[in-house]
Amino acid sequence: MNVQRNMAKRHEKTPEWVEQRRTVAPWVDVYENPQELLLMADMPGVNKDAVNIRLDKNQLTLEGAVKDPELSGEAGFMFSRTFLIPNGIDPDRIAAKLKHGVLTVHLPKHDKLRPRQITVTDG
Helix, strand or coil, rough: HHHEEEEEHHHHHHHCCCCCEEEEECEEEEECCCCEEEEEEECHHHHHHEEEEEECCCCEEEEEEECCCCHCCCEEEEEEEECCCCCCHHHHHHHEECCCEEEEEECCCCCHHHHCCCCCCCC
């Protein structure tokens, strides 16, 4: 009985087997204009269905899995990169597209933060 208890404790401490993939940080260009921040991440070999984008508080995480054995071997690998997003980004309007291995993420600024022209009147 004591042996079974020790085996149960040892089993609880043993980590579960999880398939591990090599993770690579993609090259990313960041641009800013008056309307938005724009992220362009190089993710060659990633299909649209293998992309995962998460926004948690002020952290934006981009992930993409490469499953093509010709590009990555049998196990494949992951692209993964996390960014701190500044205040003033409208989270409800974030949009992304994947075209020719480049993931483009549009991070629109809130209207209040956009520059605007002030009209000057006479008098």
